[in-house]
Amino acid sequence: MKSKLLISLLLMAFVASCRAQNQVEITTAPQGTNAFEDSSVQFSCEAQKTGGDDSLDIVWVKSAGGSVTPIDDSTDSRFTFATTLTAGAAKSNFSIDDLRVGDTGSYKCYASNDPTRGSNPVSEPTKWQTAQANLNVYAKVAINQTADVNITQIGPLELGCQVSAPGGDLTVDSVTWTRNGVEMKDYGNTEQPNYFLKNNLASGSDGGVYTCTVTFNVQSGGTVTDSRDITVYAFPRITSHFRKSVKYQEGETVTLKCIAEGYPTPTVMWTKDNEELTNTSSRMSLFMDDDGAANLRITDLEMGDRATYTCSAENSIGSATLDVLLRVKDRLAALWPFLGILVEVILLVAIIFYFEKRKSDDDADDEDDDDDAPVKKKSNSATNEKGVEKDESDVRLRNVNA
Numbered sequence: 223m224k225s226k227l228l229i230s231l232l233l234m235a236f237v238a239s240c241r242a243q244n245q246v247e248i249t250t251a252p253q254g255t256n257a258f259e260d261s262s263v264q265f266s267c268e269a270q271k272t273g274g275d276d277s278l279d280i281v282w283v284k285s286a287g288g289s290v291t292p293i294d295d296s297t298d299s300r301f302t303f304a305t306t307l308t309a310g311a312a313k314s315n316f317s318i319d320d321l322r323v324g325d326t327g328s329y330k331c332y333a334s335n336d337p338t339r340g341s342n343p344v345s346e347p348t349k350w351q352t353a354q355a356n357l358n359v360y361a362k363v364a365i366n367q368t369a370d371v372n373i374t375q376i377g378p379l380e381l382g383c384q385v386s387a388p389g390g391d392l393t394v395d396s397v398t399w400t401r402n403g404v405e406m407k408d409y410g411n412t413e414q415p416n417y418f419l420k421n422n423l424a425s426g427s428d429g430g431v432y433t434c435t436v437t438f439n440v441q442s443g444g445t446v447t448d449s450r451d452i453t454v455y456a457f458p459r460i461t462s463h464f465r466k467s468v469k470y471q472e473g474e475t476v477t478l479k480c481i482a483e484g485y486p487t488p489t490v491m492w493t494k495d496n497e498e499l500t501n502t503s504s505r506m507s508l509f510m511d512d513d514g515a516a517n518l519r520i521t522d523l524e525m526g527d528r529a530t531y532t533c534s535a536e537n538s539i540g541s542a543t544l545d546v547l548l549r550v551k552d553r554l555a556a557l558w559p560f561l562g563i564l565v566e567v568i569l570l571v572a573i574i575f576y577f578e579k580r581k582s583d584d585d586a587d588d589e590d591d592d593d594d595a596p597v598k599k600k601s602n603s604a605t606n607e608k609g610v611e612k613d614e615s616d617v618r619l620r621n622v623n624a
């Protein structure tokens with residue numbers, strides 16, 4: 223009886239001694255996940271020493287189909303390990319690329335700072351702390367996407383994502399759409415097996431990489447996702463609005479802004495009378511705004527700056543142009559009409575003065591002619607009522623005889 227008690231005490235002391243030598247705590251355990259084949263996963267494990275002076279070590283082990291095997295970089299070329307050691311702590315990331323259905327299993331993280339530990343933690347469980355993550359890898363579900371499309375003008379755009387039957391272990395939970403990583407609102411049909419994204423008024427700014435992401439519910443728990451990309455190309459479209467011609471005064475500064483959209487992002491340039499412009503003039507500069515606009519600025523305008531300026535936008539599938547005629551007015555342009563009116567007034571006054579002077583001279587000449595004419599003597603004759611002159615002596619004679 224005493225011997226059995228002694229053996230038990232010794233065994234307990236031995237176990238306690240072993241535990242005391244492995245003074246490690248796992249602070250971050252790897253998380254289980256579901257994934258489709260051909261994708262990638264990463265497990266992370268962090269441990270910290272609670273005592274002891276020996277170095278901290280982390281080892282990964284795979285358990286599947288009754289087989290328990292330590293794994294490292296030499297196990298499979300698809301496996302990648304990255305371990306970071308700090309004072310009293312360690313972090314290990316374990317990644318698997320190009321997943322296969324056969325990668326399904328339990329992956330355990332072992333951590334220890336026991337100075338008597340060996341290289342295989344499976345055979346020395348008391349000298350290691352452990353944490354486990356389960357990985358389920360499923361055969362890919364066929365997701366057939368609409369072929370890549372082009373946006374040539376403003377109009378409707380419809381993209382499709384067809385999901386085949388996923389099998390007994392999986393059911394479709396939801397489908398979401400993103401464009402260049404930004405979630406899109408779906409106005410289309412969301413009934414299985416066809417999922418559509420509709421845009422009733424798509425333009426050049428709607429080009430990009432659209433991603434259809436399908437989320438499946440796993441019968442044993444959790445979810446798994448898969449996605450397909452659809453590239454939508456858009457012809458360049460210049461959205462700036464110019465008048466066909468603009469007018470500025472000599473010496474002023476003009477800035478012409480050109481904004482273009484499309485996918486791939488178009489390259490924008492300015493030309494003057496079909497010759498490409500560069501920053502070679504001290505008065506002329508080309509620069510980009512934060513909003514992506516290509517600006518042409520001309521300072522201290524000169525008459526020679528009058529020309530047709532063209533904004534051109536081009537990408538791999540097309541191009542677009544927009545012309546504007548820049549007219550430059552002379553500094554004295556506003557003065558010329560006034561000077562013309564002034565000259566007309568002066569001429570009119572001069573003409574009026576000239577003719578008034580001529581009239582005055584003619585009147586003076588007539589008066590001089592009247593002064594030089596001979597004076598006629600008064601006649602004693604009288605004029606009768608019929609205008610016939612009668613001699614005054616005759617009149618008197620008749621009266622006497624009467």
